[in-house]
Amino acid sequence: MELDKLDGKRQEQESHARGSSPEGRVALGAAGGLGKAIATELRERGADVHGVDIVSEGVFHADLSTASGNRDVVAYVLATAPDILVLNPGCQFIATLDQFPDAEWNCLRSVMLDGPFFALKAAWPALTKSSGACVVVTASPVSYGGRARRLRTVPRSGPR
Template identity: 30%
Template sequence: MLKKKRALVTGSTSGIGLAIARALHAEGAEIVLNGLGDPDEIAALTNEMNATFNGANLLDPSAIAAMMEEIGPIDILVNNAGMQFVSPVEDFPTAKWDAIIALNLTAPFHTTRLAVPAMKQKGWGRIINTASAHSLTASPFKSAYNASKHGIAGFTKTIALELAQTGVTANCISPGYVWTPLIEGQIPDTMAARGLTREQVINDVLLAKQPTKKFVQPEEVGALAVFLCREEAGNVTGANWSIDGGWTAE
C-alpha cells in the first residue's frame, strides 16, 4: 500500500515512534529512523526494517537542515520526537522550557518547512504530528509540555489549510498514556514513593484520567498513522485524532 513511499519518523528508536515506523514498514514504506539509543540496538532496527538512520540532534536547526538535505525528498513525515519535564512554573528551569519547546514544537516546524516543497511538487504527501491528550487539555506542572502540544495542534491545522489543494495532508495523533518501557519503568519508583501496589499505581495514578483504565498500545498508534497515510484518507486533514481511552471526552 505504501510501496515507493519514503517516510521519516523522528524519535523512532523506541516507543511510539518505533511502532509507527514498524507499521509503515509493514505497508511497504522505506523508513528513515531518527532518535537516540544504543548503537547496536539501532543497527538491529535498521536491519529489521531495511531502514536508514540519521542521528541528527533535533534541538539544533542546522542539524535538522543537514539531515533533511542528506536524506532527500520524503513522502511521509512523522514528527514524533518529544520530551517532558514536570515542575511548578515558578521553579521551571528556563533551559528545560527552551529544550522542550525546541524539540516538541520548533523541530517539527523545521522538518515540515523543508519537506513540504518536494511533497507539493509530487502532489502527494502525509504529515503526521504526534501531539498528546495535552494538546486538548492540561495538567498542572507541565507548562512547557502543555504549551508545546497545544502549539503543535495549532501548527498542524495551519499547515493543513495551507496545503489543502496540494494533495498533502497534515494531521495530529493525540495519545493518552501509552504502554512503553518508559512508562513501565516508572511503576516501581512510584510504588515505593507512594506506598502503593502495582495495581494501584496503574489504575489510580497512571490511568486516573483514562476512563477505559487501559493503556494505549503503541501498535494502536501505528495503525492510526497507517490509516492517515492511506489514499482513502486523502480528504482527512487538519484533524486532531484522540486515542486516549476517553480522557478528553470528559
C-alpha cells in the same frame, strides 16, 4: 542491514523487499514511544522508513530542535524521494513552575515546537512536488484537556 555514513554520522537502514514499498517515509523521533511505534508499523507495511533521533541505535542521528539538524535529515532523505513526513518530536522534564530550569524549558520548546516547524520548512519544496505526499503531525492529548499543571504540555500542544 545496510550501513551508510553521512557527515561522519552512522546510519543503519533496513531495506524491505515486500512488493512496491514506498520510499522516503520519515518518522522523526523514532527511538521510542509513539515514534518507534509509527516507524515499526510503516516498516511492517513495507515502507522504507528513515528513523531519526538524537541518540539511539539504528536511526539517523540529528538534533531535531535546530534548523540545521532538520535540514541535515531532509537532505539525507531527499535522496530517496520522501512521500510521508511524520513529525513526532518528544522529550520530557517534569517540575513545578518555580523549580523548572530555563534550559529545560528551552529544550522542550525547541524539540517539540521549533523542530516540527524547521522540519516542515526544510521538506516543503520536495513534499509539494509530489502529488501523493503528506505530513502527519502529532500533539499531546492533554492539549485538549487534562493535566494543566504539566509545563511539558505547553510546547507539545503547539502543533495542534
